[in-house]
Amino acid sequence: MLAVLWATGFSLSRLMLPHSSKLISASLALPFAGIANVMIVLFLDLLSIPLSPVAILLSLMIICIAAHIGAARSVTVEDDHVVQAYPMNVTFRILCAFILASALIYGFSHAVLLPTFHYDSATNWNMRSKIGFLEKRLPFDDAGGLIRKPHYPPLYHALQITAMQGQNDWREPIANGTHFLLTLSAFTAVYLIIRKLRGGNTALLTVALIIGIPLLTLHTGQSYADLTLVQTALLSLVFFLWWIESGTTRYLLLSSIFVGGCVLTKSEGIPFCFLPWTVMTLLQVRKQRLALVTVLRMLAPAALLSLLWISTVALKDVPLSPHGASDVLFGWNKGALSAIAQSLFSEGSFGVTWCAILLLLPFTMGTSNTLRVGLVWGAAASLGYVALYAFTDNAVYLLSGQSFDRQMLLPASLFILSIGLSLSNLVNPGNGN
Amino acid sequence: MSVLLSILFALAPLSFAQEETPLDLAIARAGSHASADFTGNGSTMKLTYTSKQPLHISVLLLKSDGSFVASETLAQVLDAGETKSAIIPLASSRGWRPGEAVYRLHILAEKGDEPRLLAVEFQKTGLMEYPKIAASQFLRAPEFTPSVYHRIPSRHVLGVSITTLAGLLLIFIACINRMRKGSIAAVTVATTLLLSTMTSIDVLRYSTAHLRSWFSRDTYGSAGSLYAAAEIIRSDNATGVLLCTDDTSYPEVILQYALYPIRVSDEKLSHIVVHRSVHSSFKENVVQCNDKHYPSSLVREFPDGTKIFRTTPSAS
Numbered sequence: 081m082l083a084v085l086w087a088t089g090f091s092l093s094r095l096m097l098p099h100s101s102k103l104i105s106a107s108l109a110l111p112f113a114g115i116a117n118v119m120i121v122l123f124l125d126l127l128s129i130p131l132s133p134v135a136i137l138l139s140l141m142i143i144c145i146a147a148h149i150g151a152a153r154s155v156t157v158e159d160d161h162v163v164q165a166y167p168m169n170v171t172f173r174i175l176c177a178f179i180l181a182s183a184l185i186y187g188f189s190h191a192v193l194l195p196t197f198h199y200d201s202a203t204n205w206n207m208r209s210k211i212g213f214l215e216k217r218l219p220f221d222d223a224g225g226l227i228r229k230p231h232y233p234p235l236y237h238a239l240q241i242t243a244m245q246g247q248n249d250w251r252e253p254i255a256n257g258t259h260f261l262l263t264l265s266a267f268t269a270v271y272l273i274i275r276k277l278r279g280g281n282t283a284l285l286t287v288a289l290i291i292g293i294p295l296l297t298l299h300t301g302q303s304y305a306d307l308t309l310v311q312t313a314l315l316s317l318v319f320f321l322w323w324i325e326s327g328t329t330r331y332l333l334l335s336s337i338f339v340g341g342c343v344l345t346k347s348e349g350i351p352f353c354f355l356p357w358t359v360m361t362l363l364q365v366r367k368q369r370l371a372l373v374t375v376l377r378m379l380a381p382a383a384l385l386s387l388l389w390i391s392t393v394a395l396k397d398v399p400l401s402p403h404g405a406s407d408v409l410f411g412w413n414k415g416a417l418s419a420i421a422q423s424l425f426s427e428g429s430f431g432v433t434w435c436a437i438l439l440l441l442p443f444t445m446g447t448s449n450t451l452r453v454g455l456v457w458g459a460a461a462s463l464g465y466v467a468l469y470a471f472t473d474n475a476v477y478l479l480s481g482q483s484f485d486r487q488m489l490l491p492a493s494l495f496i497l498s499i500g501l502s503l504s505n506l507v508n509p510g511n512g513n
Numbered sequence: 514m515s516v517l518l519s520i521l522f523a524l525a526p527l528s529f530a531q532e533e534t535p536l537d538l539a540i541a542r543a544g545s546h547a548s549a550d551f552t553g554n555g556s557t558m559k560l561t562y563t564s565k566q567p568l569h570i571s572v573l574l575l576k577s578d579g580s581f582v583a584s585e586t587l588a589q590v591l592d593a594g595e596t597k598s599a600i601i602p603l604a605s606s607r608g609w610r611p612g613e614a615v616y617r618l619h620i621l622a623e624k625g626d627e628p629r630l631l632a633v634e635f636q637k638t639g640l641m642e643y644p645k646i647a648a649s650q651f652l653r654a655p656e657f658t659p660s661v662y663h664r665i666p667s668r669h670v671l672g673v674s675i676t677t678l679a680g681l682l683l684i685f686i687a688c689i690n691r692m693r694k695g696s697i698a699a700v701t702v703a704t705t706l707l708l709s710t711m712t713s714i715d716v717l718r719y720s721t722a723h724l725r726s727w728f729s730r731d732t733y734g735s736a737g738s739l740y741a742a743a744e745i746i747r748s749d750n751a752t753g754v755l756l757c758t759d760d761t762s763y764p765e766v767i768l769q770y771a772l773y774p775i776r777v778s779d780e781k782l783s784h785i786v787v788h789r790s791v792h793s794s795f796k797e798n799v800v801q802c803n804d805k806h807y808p809s810s811l812v813r814e815f816p817d818g819t820k821i822f823r824t825t826p827s828a829s
Contacts, residue, residue, distance in 0.1 A: 185716075429664050
């Protein structure tokens with residue numbers, strides 16, 4: 081079933097990016113498949129059709145064939161434009177390669193060779209997928225107390241349910257291995273696109289800095305959807321930046337699709353992905369003075385995918401936010417700011433990442449408009465999370481060291497992506513600035 | 514600075530704590546137990562004692578509010594003997610820092626022993642020892658626990674967070690290089706990559722340790738042998754499984770996930786899993802879990818002490 085997923089995603093990728101290399105299309109296959117798949121699973125569930133191998137396979141095949149026909153009709157002249165790479169210190173390259181190789185080994189061993197380990201995986205993420213697979217449905221109930229958060233967006237679960245089709249029983253290597261492959265694909269795609277924009281060294285450095293965030297490295301062992309959210313958001317942002325630099329509105333369309341994917345991945349997808357992305361896009365659209373029709377067409381995928389999730393939530397009568405009422409109970413939480421500072425600058429989840437971001441931000445803002453605009457998303461998400469934990473009852477999760485660090489992986493990664501594109505002309509042996 | 518103390522123990526019969534057993538379970542299992550707080554300044558603690566049986570010692574580094582971090586606890590087994598001395602390397606704890614601190618000493622003994630703690634002495638740290646202590650603390654990876662996906666604790670060297678130290682260093686370099694963007698960027702990136710490399714080495718160490726224990730002993734960190742137990746239970750036509758444990762809710766959550774659709778509950782009971790339990794026993798084909806009794810037969814025992822029992826028909 082993984083092969084069918086990949087083929088479907090590849091067809092969609094060729095349809096959406098006819099001018100890109102087959103390598104980029106191949107790397108985007110699973111990310112596209114993830115979004116198509118969750119739509120299939122949601123529609124099947126809303127129509128009360130059991131999530132059987134036949135139903136899912138048939139749906140995927142229809143999309144795959146339709147996309148393939150559409151892609152075959154497009155003129156595919158591959159854009160083989162090569163950007164001259166900025167030179168980079170050999171030591172940096174070795175460190176980057178080591179960081180990526182270690183994450184690969186760790187991710188593979190913990191996702192494929194070892195079973196699920198972490199608490200929330202066994203109560204929220206993998207447990208919901210397992211029940212969904214065995215009962216051929218997408219659970220929005222707590223299954224007799226076994227699922228703690230059955231109201232989460234289901235892209236993560238849907239992918240596992242689909243990947244397991246055809247198996248007699250739940251298989252840990254397939255369940256977590258599918259998400260490991262998704263991570264591999266997504267970051268490969270980010271690397272390849274940055275390579276087109278700034279060359280291989282910048283791509284290597286940027287991806288290594290992101291994956292090297294200590295907590296994110298650990299999450300490559302899979303079974304939580306925080307990494308799924310981060311990689312989907314990175315795809316959205318990198319396409320956004322590609323649109324600004326190339327002027328090709330198709331890339332904005334793709335950015336829109338992937339931010340819609342964020343909404344379908346985690347509850348914070350709407351406030352910390354869709355909304356900042358929309359603001360960022362409108363700011364840039366205003367500068368470029370695009371036609372309203374074009375703008376609406378580009379924003380449509382994000383809006384429609386968000387609407388799909390909101391409608392599902394309304395129909396299923398489940399809360400939209402992850403923690404319910406505590407998300408909107410406002411009040412000043414004494415000790416929250418010092419806990420936030422400790423988490424970002426003193427504990428081990430981020431190393432010196434946030435310190436580095438704050439030091440490098442002034443340089444990025446001075447380089448180009450492209451990169452300045454790209455910072456809006458990271459800035460909005462950071463401020464939003466800080467406000468959420470400082471001014472609502474969610475402070476309890478911060479003070480107990482539960483969710484704050486994981487959620488701050490999103491803005492940290494987005495910042496590094498934007499900053500990374502400007503780093504290469506700074507981190508250069510010959511640069512005297 | 515030295516502290517003199519004598520402690521007499523009341524004795525009671527029970528088995529001893531296993532290696533890696535959480536302290537609270539070890540205390541509950543011990544024949545007798547005593548604890549006391551000592552304030553001192555030094556990288557080692559010298560204990561002078563008399564005991565007919567080996568003594569299990571745990572040393573907790575207390576914070577100013579009296580709390581402690583479990584991963585900073587030191588544990589050691591002292592040989593039996595008359596007026597023996599033992600050195601507890603306090604600085605081998607990841608949380609040790611120079612200066613005066615409060616240490617809580619837990620001493621666990623067996624029935625029949627009347628150990629006496631004759632003296633507790635803190636030995637000052639030589640100047641040349643500090644680099645060695647700093648290096649050993651620096652090289653210790655953070656503990657891999659079920660909560661590590663939420664937050665990774667920082668490495669501390671001589672009481673200072675490495676993250677804070679590196680951050681301050683970066684800011685200092687940025688200040689002295691304020692007109693040279695390239696230098697600041699290069700140093701910032703280099704420092705970030707170096708700290709990331711430390712994490713990379715840690716994750717390789719975790720991978721090696723986890724794979725080794727999984728493939729050779731069927732255990733996986735805090736999950737112990739629960740997955741291996743679940744596999745045996747599922748192939749044994751189980752209908753309901755009781756988990757007997759004094760641990761947190763983590764074992765139950767993992768076992769339920771591994772077993773589903775078989776439920777972890779005492780309804781339609783067919784199997785019992787005993788995992789890190791103090792208030793349980795197995796005698797004359799009866800499993801006692803807290804205050805309930807279940808006629809059962811032993812199916813399998815794992816290296817980490819986890820046991821699977823199959824209940825006999827009268828227990829279901």
